[in-house]
Amino acid sequence: MGWAKVAETVCPSARTLAVVGDRWTMLILRELFLGVKRFEEFQVQTGMSSNLLSTRLKRLEADGIIARRLYSKRPARHEYRLTEKGLDLYPLMLSLKAWGEKWGGLKRGAAPALSIVHKTCGHETGFQLRCGSCDAPFGAKDAVVTIGPAFAAERQKRRKSA
Amino acid sequence: MGWAKVAETVCPSARTLAVVGDRWTMLILRELFLGVKRFEEFQVQTGMSSNLLSTRLKRLEADGIIARRLYSKRPARHEYRLTEKGLDLYPLMLSLKAWGEKWGGLKRGAAPALSIVHKTCGHETGFQLRCGSCDAPFGAKDAVVTIGPAFAAERQKRRKSA
Numbered sequence: 001m002g003w004a005k006v007a008e009t010v011c012p013s014a015r016t017l018a019v020v021g022d023r024w025t026m027l028i029l030r031e032l033f034l035g036v037k038r039f040e041e042f043q044v045q046t047g048m049s050s051n052l053l054s055t056r057l058k059r060l061e062a063d064g065i066i067a068r069r070l071y072s073k074r075p076a077r078h079e080y081r082l083t084e085k086g087l088d089l090y091p092l093m094l095s096l097k098a099w100g101e102k103w104g105g106l107k108r109g110a111a112p113a114l115s116i117v118h119k120t121c122g123h124e125t126g127f128q129l130r131c132g133s134c135d136a137p138f139g140a141k142d143a144v145v146t147i148g149p150a151f152a153a154e155r156q157k158r159r160k161s162a
Numbered sequence: 163m164g165w166a167k168v169a170e171t172v173c174p175s176a177r178t179l180a181v182v183g184d185r186w187t188m189l190i191l192r193e194l195f196l197g198v199k200r201f202e203e204f205q206v207q208t209g210m211s212s213n214l215l216s217t218r219l220k221r222l223e224a225d226g227i228i229a230r231r232l233y234s235k236r237p238a239r240h241e242y243r244l245t246e247k248g249l250d251l252y253p254l255m256l257s258l259k260a261w262g263e264k265w266g267g268l269k270r271g272a273a274p275a276l277s278i279v280h281k282t283c284g285h286e287t288g289f290q291l292r293c294g295s296c297d298a299p300f301g302a303k304d305a306v307v308t309i310g311p312a313f314a315a316e317r318q319k320r321r322k323s324a
Contacts, residue, residue: 047163089261120304
């Protein structure tokens with residue numbers, strides 16, 4: 001089963017993965033969140049081939065996650081920036097960062113690769129997941145997951161056709 | 163450049179991607195977070211081949227993200243569950259879900275694929291990202307990112323060797 005097929009689902013997580021679940025794409029997104037805008041720098045910092053990078057950028061643009069702007073006419077050169085849809089991937093980026101800091105096998109006590117300071121309060125920000133309802137800190141063990149009717153039907157169908 | 167090379171970095175996000183950045187792996191993790199424990203059900207719900215699934219599960223076990231338990235001796239059958247390291251990927255799963263719900267092109271007004279209820283407060287939980295310092299809701303536009311010395315040196319080195 002390919003991803004075009006996987007993406008035909010009511011599961012929002014799988015649908016996100018169909019768009020940005022490729023790790024090279026996520027590496028480009030990291031660069032964009034770091035403020036990198038230009039092809040050459042994406043290429044240098046990700047180590048991707050020009051072809052591979054070009055394909056990924058086109059896909060991100062087609063998906064409305066980045067927008068392209070001409071900044072030089074001769075030669076024609078483009079800059080890339082995150083759209084609102086792209087900026088909304090920020091929690092995803094932060095959660096990659098947070099997990100890597102804890103479990104990524106980095107040297108203990110080493111200075112962090114980057115600091116994220118909250119503009120408003122001026123302090124280094126960790127990142128807290130909160131229940132959107134009662135506001136308490138929230139983790140996997142605090143959750144009761146119930147699969148809804150459409151997703152349940154989809155899952156049952158897969159079982160039957162297996 | 164392959165991922166073994168990409169993973170040699172002080173960037174925690176890239177290190178996370180090196181471990182779980184594969185979308186099939188993320189699909190297995192979704193199943194684990196839904197409470198699925200058995201090989202056959204992973205296979206049915208992800209549509210992966212037995213080989214591909216087996217390789218991914220071994221890798222997740224080697225990385226300490228899942229643990230395997232024998233639940234039947236004849237025939238030998240195993241169950242898989244998330245370790246603490248695996249459970250810590252929950253914010254990542256939630257952010258995939260949240261983005262997909264907003265931007266994944268699902269039918270407006272359709273019942274959600276799954277509901278996540280907070281055990282303690284009993285309500286459906288959204289998910290709020292907060293500044294770990296001042297507790298205010300936090301997004302990409304609220305952040306000032308500064309690259310630390312080790313990551314800056316790594317990036318400069320890449321520029322020089324490009």
